Amino acid sequence: MSGSVWRRAELLRSDIREFVRTTMPADILRKSSRHLMLNKDEYVRWMQALQSRGWGVGHWPPEYGGLGWSTLERFVFEDELGRAGCPWIIPFGVKYVGPVIYTYGSETQKQRFLPPIVSTEHWWAQGFSEPGAGSDLANLRTCAVREGDHYIVTGQKAWTTYAQWADWMFCLVRTSHEERPQRGLSFLLVDMRSAGVSVKPVRSMDMCHHVNEVWLDAVRVPVANRVGEEGGGWALAKFLLINERTYGSGLGESKFALEHLQAMATEQNDAALRSRCVELELRLLALECVSYQTLADMMAGVETGAEASLLKVRASEMYQDILEATVDALGYAGVAYDTNTLHGEGPPPMGPDDTAGILRCHLYNRAATIYGGSAEIQRNIIARSVLGQ
Secondary structure, three states: OOHHHHHHHHHHHHHHHHHHHHOOOHHHHHHHOOOOOOOHHHHHHHHHHHHOOOOOOOOOOHHHOOOOOOHHHHHHHHHHHHHOOOOOOOHHHHHHHHHHHHHHOOHHHHHHHHHHHHOOOOOEEEEOOEOOEOOOHHHOOOEEEEEOOEEEEEEEEOOOOOHHHOOEEEEEEEOOOOOOHHHHEEEEEEEOOOOOEEEEEEEOOOOOEEEEEEEEEEEEEEHHHEEOOOOOHHHHHHHHHHHHHHOOOOHHHHHHHHHHHHHHHHHHOOHHHHHHHHHHHHHHHHHHHHHHHHHHHHHOOOOOHHHHHHHHHHHHHHHHHHHHHHHHHHHHHHOOOOHHHOOOOOOOOOOOOOHHHHHHHHHHHHHHHOOOOOHHHHHHHHHHHHHOO
């Protein structure tokens, strides 16, 4: 990477630290740094605060409202926010469907869908996973039958994060059964207010409402809402998922969590816990090195599909292991989980002030090795790409 690229990235890192000190809404940071639950209004305020600097879609090209960040700047942005304990940037609009639309969409689609993502007027959900077709998306069964200028969409989507808040959902649907499974898929944009769309909450392991079932009962979707060619959805999904896995290494979040664990080890004067922290820190340094090497390859135009899968596996396992060690360090307090304290309305029944949030984060992130492509599927991708098996 050139020196100018590094300088711009380091300037951005400095700006983000200043933003966290001076501009970041204090009440939101207080909750997010304790892993408490944020509501939609708080997420909207968070995204609007970022967008006041142009950062909400900083990785987008300038012609679509972004800042044209380099790959390194985008990585530094997410890394620095994670290290500061800032909230998750809900990715479905700004990171996933937005880049798909400005890369593959028509001019009409760009003009219609991109500005409301930038302004946070529209919130999106991701309609990929289904019962029996999670990591193996080629087996999905939600079908779209064309009738004139519309598709009639029928099926079920599962584990759809924050669909209860969404105005729109981007979907993979089956438009053909006559070819290879991957070639029969298309990419549709579905208005969540359409007749026939119903959302049913699913409580996850932390007993909170993050994910949903979405049922589609003969939903009429205009053909104009198809991105790309009919049957071309698989290529768009691969484009989206490589972005998801590469920028999902979660280094910042892991660093923040490990610093918290190291402070607990010092406070408890626990030699065994300090040793565990050292092991985790070495693994995190290795993950950081691979992450930056992958970034260098991406910026050089090298295909990074296998590397993205490697980062997905190692990063999700890394975060799980840090959280597991933190729960162990809580001792008996790690057994008392009171969801009533997850909104910042009172102290947990036992342990430090952030105990409930730590337990919630630990429980929810057991799914980290499943969502976005399970660890088993990612290992298969690595084996085929790197080992030729």
